[in-house]
Amino acid sequence: MKKLIAARDLRPGMFLEADVVKDYKNGEEQSFLEAREAVSTGDKSKRARLTGRMNSRVERDGGILITSASQVESLQQTGLSMITINSEKGDDLPGSVKPLTDPSRTPPPEGRLVHFDEEIERAKEARDETTETLRETLQNVALGKGVDVEKIHGASTVITESILRNMDAMVSLTRIKQHDAYTAVHCMNVCTLVVAMAQADNVSPSILPMITTAALLHDVGKTRVPLEILNKPGRFEPHELEEMRKHVIYSAEVLEEAGGFPEEAIAIAMQHHEMMDGSGYPHKLRGEQIHPFARMTAVADVYDALTAKRIYKPAMPMYQSLLRIHKNKGTEFDDHAVNLFVKALGAYPVGSYVELNTREKAVVFEPNPVDSRKPTVGILNTSSQKDRAVPLVVDLGLRSEAEGREIAKVLDPHRLNVDVEKALQRIERKGERRDRRRR
Ligand SMILES: [Fe+2]
Ligand SMILES: [Fe+2]
Secondary structure, X not given: OEEEEEHHHOOOOOEEEEEEEEEEEOOEEEEEEEXXXXXXXXXXXXXXXXXXXXXXXXXXXXXXXXXXXXXXHHHHOOOOOEEEEEOOOOOOOOOOXXXXXXXXXXXXXXXXXXXXXXXXXXXXXXXXXXXXXXXXXXXXXXXOOOOOHHHHHHHXXXXXXXXXXXXXXXXXXXXXXXOOOOOHHHHHHHHHHHHHHHHHOOOOHHHHHHHHHHHHOOOHHHHHOOHHHHOOOOOOOHHHHHHHHOHHHHHHHHHHHHOXXXXXXXXXXXXXXXXXXXXXXXXXXXXXXXXXXXXXXXXXXXXXXXXXXXXXXXXXXXXXXXXXXXXOEOOOEOXXXXXXHHHHHOOOOOOOEEEEOOOOEEEEEEOOOOOOOOOXXXXXXXXXXXXXXXXXXXXXXXXXXXXXXXXXXXXXXXXOXXXXXXXXXXXXXXXXXXXXXXX
């Protein structure tokens, strides 16, 4: 399998996908090894000098088996940050993520190493820990201290691994918001969604921690915006808006000062408010000028802002926010990024309040990675609108359980005065379902 990995993860034993290119230098024909361009990250291909002997092998095999540390070094010196390896022709990345699934159950859905309910508690812990680390980090930066890169990297690894095991668990928790204007929780949510999108895009696991760290810190620059502007409840005056918008430049500066962040990470910080049609800031970049990871961050960022309650606006229901993002696909948002977003979040995110074709009301409890229109729901009342004493948990993806039930429409829980979080807790504690081990 071909995989895009960070150049720093290259090891002897791996097979590098590469071409030979001829060029003239001082009137003499020379051959260069050109690592396969990392197209999906927007990276430029860079060349490394080759010896004549390696030359023909690369031409014949479509790449080269890396056999020594000096080859690794010379490739890394080209400055290329992403490369493509082929795990069928050489070693793969050492696997850090171990599936921990119950062998007596049916295997987890495709693309997931464990079941949702096996990951959710771990995901909650990882999320709480990281949010705390992030809160501390933001406070430190506000006080003029630097970012504790090691600590943030540690937190990033925990999140990345949870997403690699089963992204739906961590993604389902992004419904949890905090109501002040600017919090670590927003950064945590955006980060989770971006990493899940990258994972849905089959980005090499080796670069996920980098994306995680950068997305966690995408708004760190807000700590350099004066508090009276940052917390202003009403509309901004033009000079305030200008200052507020500088947070992207400050975020990039904080990362640069911290050191050790690659170009993609700085792009996430600097470009996450750029829009595909050039209507964003700070540089009014358009389309391909915007880094693919920044395009993903823009989608996740707007979604989290729409679904959050603010002093000046109520929370928009998840489904409606998704529709809004869809409406601006191709204008403000990158098509591909929106598709990945829907793939990561599912058509009906966990916590959506829905009405079934039977007129029963239910809350989406677990996503269905195979068919996102058929999640597992907790049914709260009967078709004659009587509350159920015990919620009925039904996997709409299983014909025997669904018994013809489908989602008919999405409802607004705020308007109908339904506390979705409480309902989810009740479903988790009391919900009645058939033996899940059969699944
Ligand atoms: Fe931002
Ligand atoms: Fe943001």
